[in-house]
Amino acid sequence: MHDFEALPPVQRTAIAQSSSPQATVSLRRRQSPLAAASHQLAKLEALNLLDTTNCGDFSAVLANHGWNSFQPASLEIFQINIGKLCNMTCRHCHVDAGPDRREVMSKDTMDACLRALDQTTAHTVDVTGGAPELNPHFRYLVDQCFARGKHIIDRCNLTVLLLPTMEDLPAWLAERRVEVVCSLPHYRQRNTDAQRGDGTYEQSVEALRRLNAAGYGQGNPQRRLTLMSNPVGAFLSSGQATLEQEWKAGLLKHHGITFDRLITLNNMPISRYLEWLEESGNLQHYMELLVNSFNPAAIAGLMCRNTLSISWDGRLFDCDFNQMLELECQPTNGKPMTIHNFEMAWLAQRQIATNRHCFGCTAGSGSSCGGAIA
Secondary structure, eight states, rough: OOOOOGOOOOHHHHHHHOOBBBBOOHHHHHHHHGSSSSHHHHHHHSSSSSSTTTTTTTTHHHHTTTTTSOOOOOOOOEEEEEBOSOOBTTTTTSSSSSSTTBBOHHHHHHHHEEEEEEEESOEEEEESSSSSSSSHHHHHHHHHHTTTTOOEEEEOOOGGGGSSSOTHHHHHHHHHTTEEEESSSSSHHHHHHHOOOTTTTHHHHHHHHHHHHHTTTTOOGGGGGEEEESSSSOOOOOHHHHHHHHHHHHHHHHHOOSSEEEEOOOOSSSEEHHHHHHHHHHHHHHHHHHHHBGGGGSSOHHHHEEEEEEOOOEEEEEEEOOOHHOOOOOOTTTTOBGGGGOOOHHTTOOOOOOOGGGGHHHHHHBBBTBOOOO
């Protein structure tokens, strides 16, 4: 089931030695109660939000705005999480990924994903992790999706590109027209290292230079380089368009680096970010902020409406965040479904699973894997 041992020995060694900067240790390794999705959901449910604008009831809020039946729209994005293995352990990670997380999608499950993809009208395959590049079948999956004419997204933490066996990856991705979406908390060193570990910023800058050298970030739509930023603190993402101009000017001036677009993402109150909120005394305040900042204009564009999220073990979810909270898709026929017995007709009729964390995607300008939505 786990294909960690299929990785090249030099790569396994580099990961085991945590060669990339570490900001913390995974919840799973520490045996924290928050490693369990049920414990995270209970924490959120226990908060008293009766004095907030919407009382913390996401389903009621949807109904109040005419969404009595919250069902998906046409499927556009097939998002595949191919493992929780990562060479980093960032403080804000909602996946609780790290070098100790050996959950890696098998080639058999990958092939099931491809068979399911062929049943859909999805135009984009969004490959994520962990660090998806560490899956030993990552290149196989990309090649198969490229052969199908799909737009492919690789969600990259940047530092992984400096690991052994990854030196050719920027050029390899460019040849397959893969959009690289890179996580970078801030264009300044202090904020990035605070969230992701000392030395992360310098490695990220070097990785961005390598991507630029491969033709990324030069305005070519077939070599699109996207940066993704999460706030460093208990507040919402700022204006995406304004920040993009600031980031472009800053990275060009100080490092000569160019990129195509910036997307901003509200931090979700789950996993390691939930732990930070609790330890820093910000949990109640942050949840009140999310609920009180609800923006009805964000509902129609929520990623759970046009995206299907597949976990490393083949289970199906409405979105990446629901996946991390173990809130599986519930087809209307009541039969359990995985990628191995996939039927699009059943899934199209489902009700989308929601909970309090969903206020994170509807707060302010809205938030999704594609950035602001309102």
